[in-house]
């Protein structure tokens with residue numbers, strides 16, 4: 001029986017994790033829940049799962065992780081605000097089932113140094129796919145990682161045609177139902193940029209050996225190419241309950257959690273190159289990841305600011321990545337990597353982005 005704390009329990013990841021747990025009571029027990037501000041839904045969840053320990057906000061979530069004895073902490077918080085809870089889970093020796101990619105990307109080596117081997121289990125579907133594929137070979141046999149991308153709702157569009165798209169259009173993801181920020185990031189391809197950095201940090205593969213291919217069906221969730229030319233991929237219908245259940249019970253698989261593929265439709269799978277001219281976010285992310293230090297924190301913070309401004313209709317869709325690019329270009333990196341230097345870099349980036357937004 002795995003004792004599980006769910007951070008971000010009221011969100012897309014959190015509610016799906018509760019679905020997995022409810023349907024497998026012999027395997028999992030919820031012992032802690034946290035949300036941002038949605039106290040009513042949090043209270044309902046706590047009552048429904050008989051959970052005594054709950055938290056509101058990132059600081060309380062960080063304390064909950066320290067106080068509650070658990071085997072696994074699922075971090076399903078949105079944004080770099082999840083960094084504190086991520087570090088607390090690692091320090092407490094919990095298995096960290098990580099959906100909150102921003103905490104790893106922003107924390108960088110601060111998070112990597114805090115994690116024991118295998119302590120972080122990726123929940124992000126591409127990184128779960130890579131972790132599953134890596135079981136087919138050893139680390140030294142890996143030549144390349146290939147991240148798949150749906151291409152988002154604007155796949156095939158020219159940059160010029162994207163100037164006037166609306167928040168509603170950006171949220172119409174073709175294959176996944178997710179929270180607002182990650183869905184918007186999928187539309188700008190910032191999500192894929194973030195995921196390239198995430199893959200580098202999780203699997204220690206050089207950026208030059210991490211590629212992106214657009215796969216509109218979101219069935220193949222990513223692939224690993226080995227030195228002998230063999231490529232191992234993980235494929236399943238787009239359903240986050242599968243990577244979530246693996247995050248909770250790694251390396252064991254939870255029977256019946258996902259619906260198998262219907263192979264008679266496999267001929268509809270397609271792959272195509274990413275249009276870097278229309279969607280420059282991935283190339284920018286690789287530069288940011290290579291620079292490291294406080295650059296990823298600035299990259300992500302500027303994006304969080306711009307995404308919120310886009311949804312407030314203060315800026316246009318193309319302004320999001322443009323603002324991120326300009327803030328990154330203005331950044332003077334800190335020489336040290338600490339929670340303080342990261343917080344300072346993020347605060348600077350949010351102010352710089354806000355000046356460009358206003």
Ligand SMILES: NC(=O)C1=CN([C@@H]2O[C@H](COP(=O)(O)OP(=O)(O)OC[C@H]3O[C@@H](n4cnc5c(N)ncnc54)[C@H](OP(=O)(O)O)[C@@H]3O)[C@@H](O)[C@H]2O)C=CC1
Nearest residue numbers: 008010011012013035036037038057058077099100178179
């Ligand atoms: N949804 C998906 O399918 C996927 C998501 N991810 C990643 O997982 C993470 C969560 O995404 P998703 O579930 O879609 O997001 P949602 O926006 O649906 O949920 C976010 C959760 O975090 C909570 N939260 C928000 N702000 C804070 C805060 N300041 N302190 C504490 N808790 C907070 C929210 O609480 P409240 O309800 O009170 O606002 C909510 O429970 C993201 O990093 C995303 O990139 C990765 C792959 C797939």
Ligand SMILES: CC(=O)[C@@H](O)[C@H](O)COP(=O)(O)O
Nearest residue numbers: 124125149150151152186191
């Ligand atoms: C389900 C998941 O992991 C998301 O991060 C998803 O990858 C977003 O889809 P894109 O491939 O469009 O970014």
Ligand SMILES: [Mn+2]
Nearest residue numbers: 124125126195
């Ligand atoms: Mn993903």
